[in-house]
Amino acid sequence: MFPVALTPGNDQLNTVLDKFVIPVHRHHRSLHLFYTRLEKSRHLLMPPLRFLCLHGLGSNADIFRSQLGPLITELERDNSAEFTFVDGPVAQPAGPGIAGVYDGPYLGYFPCDQLPPADDVAALSQALRTNVFRESIAVAFHLIDGIVEDEGPFDGVLGFSHGATLAAAFLLHHKAPGPYDPPWGTFRCAVFIAGLAPFEENGRRIRADERGAVFKLPSVHVAGREDEVFEQSLNLYRMCERDGTALVVHEKGHLVPREREDLMAVARAIRGLEAKIVMI
DSSP states (O other): OOSSOOOTTOTHHHHHIIIIIHHHHTTOHHHHHHHHHHHHTGGGGSOOEEEEEEOOTTBOHHHHHHHTHHHHHHHHHTTOEEEEEEOOSEEOOOOTTTTTTSOSOOEESSOGGGSOOTTOHHHHHHHHTSHHHHHHHHHHHHHHHHHHHHHOOOSEEEEETHHHHHHHHHHHHTSSOOTTSOTTOSOSEEEEESOOOOBOTTSSBOOHHHHOOOBOSOEEEEEETTOTTHHHHHHHHHTBOGGGEEEEEESSOSSOOOSHHHHHHHHHHHHHHHHHHHTO
8 A cells, every 4th residue: 555664663654644644534534544543553663662671789680570560561551662671690688678578589780798888988999909899790791791692682771779880880881882783882772760870990989070971872860859879860860961861850769760750751751762762
């Protein structure tokens, strides 16, 4: 019927609808009904954004899937996104609000329980330079690379707290694509929920006011005003180029927002990534 292939992302589809269907349906009720149904299902012609999801500290993939449940339901409702979850390889104490609510195992991507407090900069710097910690980060990066190779490609990475920090560190580590990688690298977009910037070896977190916008890919940042890491989340937001970055602020603490208004704001921001990554 149409002289073009209706493939996902084909811009000729809109041209066909505008130049052919709209004028004709004014005279033919059946075509009007066809157009209405096609217009409502345009999103079904686009493949969903595929996200690799990294859980928080002292959690696991199943727990994180539960925490993201309402958001997943909303985004899968119109085929906007789909999600793959991966367990961290390191046993860790249960995270805040996890023990007694969710069953273990409680995991992380690197051994944070072996690190000194973040305010002890000298001791933290020393710990970050040890082979044990460096090897644990290398294992975490290898884990992500393996999932991408086995189950990818993915459009984006989505991390909560500890998982967001790992996602940011991975993106920094892979800023320069390899010779056989696509020009945008392993991921084309990112979602950081209650995210914190990675540490430098001097024991301090990377700061936007010192390094500027180090991330060039489109991103969504979700931060809670009552979260003790709220300012750190804003710092991570400022480390990303503003043109492709969205910030969603809710009134809760260190959690994945589930209130309807907050949930819809996050969903809208994630849906907005689709148009932004097309420009990469």
